[in-house]
Amino acid sequence: MxxxxxxxxxxxxxxxxxxxxxxxxxxxxxxxxxxxxxxxxxxxxxxxxxxxxxxxxxxxxxxxxxxxxxxxxxxxxxxxxxxxxxxxxxxxxxxxxxxxxxxxxxxxxxxxxxxxxxxxxxxxxxxxxxxxxxxxxxxxxxxxxxxxxxxxxxxxxxxxxxxxxxxxxxxxxxxDAQCLGMDAIARRAITTDPNWRGGEYYGGPAPDDGLALARQLGHMMYLSKASMERKFDRRSAGRDAHREAFPADPAADFFPYRDVESYLDYQSTKFVERFDANSYLYLTRAMDDYxxxxxxxxxxxxxxxxxxxxxxxxxxxxxxxxxxxxxxxxxxxxxxxxxxxxxxxxxxxxxxxxxxxxxxxxxxxxxxxxxxxxxxxxxxxxxxxxxxxxxxxxxxxxx
Structure with a gap:
């Protein structure tokens, strides 16, 4: 090996x-x-x-x-x-x-x-x-x-x-059209991130929020309804859980931070540490085009x-x-x-x-x-x- x-x-x-x-x-x-x-x-x-x-x-x-x-x-x-x-x-x-x-x-x-x-x-x-x-x-x-x-x-x-x-x-x-549409939304999340700057972000802040959203959408495409229900249901991650990927709106503290939300935030945070936003744009377009x-x-x-x-x-x-x-x-x-x-x-x-x-x-x-x-x-x-x-x-x- x-x-x-x-x-x-x-x-x-x-x-x-x-x-x-x-x-x-x-x-x-x-x-x-x-x-x-x-x-x-x-x-x-x-x-x-x-x-x-x-x-x-x-x-x-x-x-x-x-x-x-x-x-x-x-x-x-x-x-x-x-x-x-x-x-x-x-x-x-x-x-x-x-x-x-x-x-x-x-x-x-x-x-x-x-x-x-x-x-x-x-x-x-x-x-x-x-x-x-x-x-x-x-x-x-x-x-x-x-x-x-x-x-x-x-x-x-x-x-x-x-x-x-x-x-x-x-x-x-x-x-199919459903998946084409979801890929389009994922790319839009990246290209509307202010840090994307037409793809010329190297050496400066990267469009991490946009890439994180794109990844979260991807995870929703990869999991089935049954597996998500079994894995997360409507469970709360607990009051002490930290919203890792995005800041919450002021009213959010009144509501539970659910397991599924915590999972998506964690996965997207890890993903932006290892993947390039422009590559995500390029590869999803290649898949869509096939x-x-x-x-x-x-x-x-x-x-x-x-x-x-x-x-x-x-x-x-x-x-x-x-x-x-x-x-x-x-x-x-x-x-x-x-x-x-x-x-x-x-x-x-x-x-x-x-x-x-x-x-x-x-x-x-x-x-x-x-x-x-x-x-x-x-x-x-x-x-x-x-x-x-x-x-x-x-x-x-x-x-």
Whole structure:
């Protein structure tokens, strides 16, 4: 297992927007030994990093442990004793790869909003360039959760001959209007913070209040109603609890400071200490922009060249990327006569389930990586009645 982040200088990189930077820097971590045909690429989620596994503290991201520590490692679902695992931080992020907070070599100052707009396609292309740098050709598998699942799907479209198996987890072919609207509100919270100053805040006060609000909204998107009720209910945090993120209005002392409010304040306070506001703007726009069928007549047309195997995984309590949305991607694979299964996991944890329920995610993922769709823990909603899903889980937010 690796215990340090590595940095690759990949030279000039032209983004899909047409703009370029002279030297794309990609932070990445590798695990296991490369044997030529055993590479598994793991794509991280929106505010994730290359630190997918390993028990050391990552000082760049302030992660005491890795974000998928229970899934990636020796003897785990993505077994680093057998596979060579690569996880790369995406362009536009702030965890080591080139992004708005990086130095612009032409000015010696951070790029800020002069950094080129990024897309999910740029993420995929940068990963392909990194893998070329590492001497990796065809991938055994690409795995990703949330917007990382969109990244995984893009591999099947953009480099169909370079991937043997693709596993998009808790993802969709595109965001729906509800999620697009919430992302727009989150960005507005940042850009209306007086400290944002058009993105030129480096060296001065950062737009922490705006970023904190954006993060709070994100947390509300990632949790399900049932999990929030179970975790917080209407409980009060107590009269001595401190409102950490924002000052209260004068009348607030009359009312309880509730557990859910305290949780959101704490999470947002920790987040602004480690993440860049401009990166949040860039990455949410990339996610919003992604459309599997872009440039093609349909989702099925986009996937037609992919001849490998695909495993879609979704969670019944996830209203951010719903079971129904994942099923539509599976249907697109089926329309091409592709080898695909859609494995639905019963969970009331919301979108975070792919991170917090490794016991349910690990077995089908491990079987798929090892044995493809023949894996014994894999079920398909179209062939196994025991894994039928109830559309009620998705109806409120997917229409």
């Amino acid at each position: 690796s215990d340090n982040r590595e940095l690759a200088s990949l030279g000039e990189f032209r983004f899909e927007c047409g703009e370029s930077i002279p030297d794309l820097q990609i932070a990445y971590e590798t695990y296991g030994e490369f044997t030529g045909e055993n590479c598994v690429l793991v794509c991280h989620a929106l505010t994730g990093s290359a630190h997918v596994a390993g028990s050391f503290r990552d000082t760049t991201t302030d992660q005491a442990s890795a974000w998928w520590e229970d899934i990636v490692g020796p003897g785990k679902a993505v077994d680093t004793a057998e596979y060579y695992v690569v996880c790369a931080n995406i362009p536009g992020s702030c965890y080591g790869s080139s992004g708005p907070a990086s130095e612009n070599p032409e000015t010696g100052e951070p790029y800020g909003t002069d950094f080129p707009p990024v897309t999910v396609g740029d993420w995929t292309r940068s990963q392909r360039k990194l893998l070329d740098h590492l001497g990796v050709g065809r991938l055994h598998a690409v795995v990703g959760g949330s917007v990382g699942g969109m990244n995984a799907l893009d591999w099947a479209v953009r480099y169909p001959d370079d991937v043997r198996r693709v596993a998009p987890v808790a993802t969709a072919a595109r965001l 459309d599997l069928s872009s440039g093609y007549e349909s989702d099925a047309d986009a996937l037609a060249a992919f001849t490998g195997e695909a495993l879609l995984m979704s969670f019944t309590g996830d209203w951010h990327f719903t079971v129904a949305q994942s099923e539509r991607v599976a249907e697109a694979f089926r329309a091409t006569d592709g080898d695909v299964a859609h494995h639905v996991i019963e969970s009331d944890h919301g979108h975070d389930a792919f991170l917090v329920e490794p016991g349910k995610v690990g077995p089908p993922l491990a079987d798929f990586i090892d044995d493809g769709l023949a894996g014994k823990a894999i079920t398909d909603t179209k062939t196994d009645q025991s894994s039928d899903f109830a559309p009620v889980h998705a109806s409120l937010f997917s229409r």
